[in-house]
Amino acid sequence: MSQAWVILSGKGGVGKSMVTSSLALALARRDMKCCCVDADMGLRSLDMLYNMHNKVVYDALDVARKDCKIKYALIPHTLHEGLSLLPASQLGDVSDMDADDMDRIVKKLKKRAGYVFLDAPAGIGRGVKNLLSAADHSILVTTADDIAIRDAERVIALLEESGKSRPMLIVNRVIPEMVLSGEMYSPQVVAATLDVPLLGCIPDDRAVLAAVNQHESFMERTCPAQAAIDRIAQRFLGDSIPMPVFEPKKRGLFRWKKPNGISLT
Ligand SMILES: Nc1ncnc2c1ncn2[C@@H]1O[C@H](COP(=O)(O)OP(=O)(O)OP(=O)(O)O)[C@@H](O)[C@H]1O
Ligand SMILES: [Mg+2]
Incomplete structure (x- = not known):
């Protein structure tokens, strides 16, 4: 049975598109058929993150307006069979599509993919509300700071009002040294504050931006963010993968460790 997941955040720029693109890629590598929908009307980004921006001819708005069949708007990923992208319109805005369009x-x-991921715009506006009825489940992305957490609470409230189940949480841009020194909340504290299950956390990793700037995906590299997304993909599929915890090293410096003592970085 296919599932549709919407990727949400209260605050903008916390990593929804990064999570959407890389989680779908990690699943496609495990032979899952995945389709990403860039649902950020007017502000698309997945085409760039997948380095497929030169291949966009039709987009979701063309499909909604019945100007083209969905198969002509879907772009297959260059490297990963089984992964495809439905780009957002770069010119349209949120009023051009409604919840029924997205449902359809x-x-x-x-019918084409086991997992459909909807990369939402930030916040709790109409563009997000239009996605909720089409989605079976949701992932909430936040960073570990008070502003992003407070905005994430608004998203959880919106999901509740809409009769949707609680989201799974991903805490992005974690800086272990800051958690250990008490300057940043741990992912576990963020999850407890929001009272939602933690799907995983992703370290702040310069490889993410470096890869984008070189028109690559960090998932093609060996780096902490890629390892974190791979673990998230395994948990997403139901594997029991321990959550990283932060522990001080004996001689003063710190490292990010699994509970069994295997360093994750
Ligand atoms: N773990 C990370 N480490 C380093 N940089 C990151 C990480 N996650 C995201 N970024 C960077 O943060 C920026 C914002 O990420 P992204 O576009 O995925 O956020 P978003 O939530 O989709 O934003 P918007 O709300 O505008 O749609 C990008 O430049 C991205 O490369
Ligand atoms: Mg985005």
Whole structure:
């Protein structure tokens, strides 16, 4: 049975598109058929993150307006068979599509892929509300700071009002040294504050931006963020992968460790 997941955040720029693109890629590598929908109307980014921006001809708005069939708008990933992208319109805005349009599109995509990921705009506006009925489940992305956490609470409230189940949480841009020195909340504290299950955490990793700037995905590299996304993908599929915990090293310096003592970085 295919599933549609919407990737949400309260605050903008916390890593929704990064999570959407890399989690779908990690699943595609495990032979899952995945389709990403860039649902950030007017502000698309997944085409760039997948380095497929030169291949966009039609987009989700063309499909919604019935100007083209969905198969012509879907772009297959260059490297990973089984992964495809439905780009957002770069010119349209949120008022050009409604919840019914999105429902229809997602229903069609669920016939083609086991997992459909909807990369939402930030916040709790109409663009997000339009996605909720089409989605079976949600992932909430936040950074570990008070502003992002407070905004994430608004998203959780919106999900509750809409009769949706609680989201899974990903805490992004974690800086272990700051957690250990008490300058940043741990992912576990963020999850407890929001009262949602923790799917994983991703370290702040310069390889993420470096890869984008070189028109690559950090998932093609060996780096802490890639390892974190791989663990998240395994948990997403139901594997029991321990969550990183932060422990002081004996001689003063710190490292990020699994509970069994194997360093994750
Ligand atoms: N773990 C990370 N380490 C380093 N940089 C990161 C990480 N995650 C995201 N970034 C960077 O943060 C920026 C914002 O990420 P992204 O576009 O995925 O956020 P977003 O939530 O989708 O933003 P928007 O709300 O505008 O859609 C990008 O430049 C991205 O490369
Ligand atoms: Mg985005």
